[in-house]
Amino acid sequence: MERFGASFLIAGVLTFLLGFFLQGIMPVMTLSDVPIETLESIAQNPTPDFHQLAADYPVEFERDFGQVGPESFAAALDLGRDLYIAEACWHCHSQFVRPVSNEDVRFGPVSTAEEYQNEMNLPHLFGTRRVGPDLIREAGKHSNDWQMAHLYDPRSVAPYSIMPGYVWYFDDDKRPLREALALVAYVQWLGSWETKSE
């Protein structure tokens, strides 16, 4: 009797492992020859938008991140990604462009596996729903100012938007706090590694 009961438990574990191998381990193995880039390495070259952010908000940037450099860029990306997760931005904005349905025309080049092989994608933020547009090619599409205004009150720059405003990342004078700077730095980083086509 006991052995018979255990067989269902064991069968469950075995079928799970089979599925896990086919759908989990094998994709991991396929990608195992692409090294996982560290945040430190990503942040070596701050994006032009990050330099611009320091120029756009000199007082706040100095206060929250100091000087533009690998360290401040790493800190901003790390915090920006964490806030992107905390607010569940990824539930309404996907981060991959598919090779179908004219998505490359709308958003930019189709996503490749290598692009996500880094610590910023622990966990990945592919998303499964697009209430708002995909963001993986967002870098440079709008100015930092636009992003900042949009974060505070989306409808001030995109009248049709249904995105909530994240006013708690700004002070009483509507100046960005550390969080708002980090979120804009993160969003402007997404896809910055791609060469933009004209």
Add this chain to the structure above:
Amino acid sequence: MNETAATTAPVGRLVNMDLLRWHLGASAVFLAISLIGGLAYSFQFHNLYPFEGVELLSPGRVRMVHTNMAAYGFIANAFIAGMLFAIPRLTRQPILSDNLGWFIFWAWQLFMTLTILGILGGYGQAIEWGETPIFVDPLILVGLVLLVVNLSVPIFKSAETGLYVSLWYFLAAFGWTGLVYFMGNYLPQFWVPGTAGAAITGLFIHDLVGLFVTPIGWGLMYFFVPMILRKPIWSHALSLIGFWGIAFFYPMQGVHHFLFSPIPMYAQYGAVVATIAIEAVVLTVLVNFFATLHGRGDAIRGNLAIRWFYTGMVMYGLTCLQCAFQVTLTFQKIIHFTDWVVGHAHMVMFGVFGFWIFGFFIELWPRAVGRTWAHPRLLTAHYWLTFSGLALMVVDLTAGGLVQGYLWANLAPWAEALEASAPFWWTRSLAGLIIISGQVLFLYELWATARGPVETSDFAAVGEVA
């Protein structure tokens, strides 16, 4: 009615009705929390979010509370209650320990509270259906292991010569649930980044429904349907095919959540084929249950629990049929990222498992509080409001998803797709309100029944509706 006497007599000693009652009550509380969250979130789509500007009730965070409380608060608590009833009756053994049962109960509700507070506080995890904060994950794993120990010991101690099909499902699910939870919440978070991590979270999204909710749900169906209809399940052979088919095909479909993503195509094709294959298996299960109902079709009208169960099964058939189409690359081009998928999720989690849970309530709540239903008419109204609200929501979101998908593919400006979606989103909010109005009646009826004056110990006809 000798049968009734024989089956009810030992229950009082075997089943811990107090524990069962508290789990059902907790399930109802988290259902209410989940629904309020869902409704509030849907009003963000009209720019009429009720808690606008409140950081701790930011719409994205509330959305995660909505889904997590549906899965781990509402469904898990009710399933635990169902198993607390079914397992002792099937094995003629009590659970391992009542004290452990109470410990698990309070621990689980504490974890749910921590999950809500953690998510609202900004500590949600970016794992779909696993947004429980990282610091809650190990607690939930320990809770799951304790639960498995408490519920599997009676199965192993049982002197029955063969295990009934319900217990196969429970045992398999006991093995699966902890593994799935660990895999989904830890690997993509700490070790497997990016595209390969997406393959694993896809597997988690799928396995959570497929290897935790589905097997326990069907296991309870195999128990409650024959119990209420007072006839055995139609075919033991089909039960076998259904179980092994689900056990084999279900775990290898995860990547179908990320088709056309950079995940290697062999994994995508494999997931598509396995998903289509399982629909054949699902058909055998449905045939078995409808053949069991044959000759007792009157129970659909006369017994509310049976009505909930079979409505859920029809929904199950529909979602699975939908799955076989929507996992194809042809459909994915249009429907992925749209409200179609949201409609599908609601049909599965609420239309199937939520409806089955209402059936469990119909059977178990009167036993748990020792009273018959106070106002059976309210329960009928609850059925029709919930059913029509959910049906409206699913049809609405499916249609809305197609509109969004085609507008996007045709390169319509983003604003145009939003404008076109507005009526569908209003209909969704309306459907949500209809569902919630039903649940208000239901919660009131739970309360009124528990407070009712009439005490009874005869629950043979508790699901009968006038």
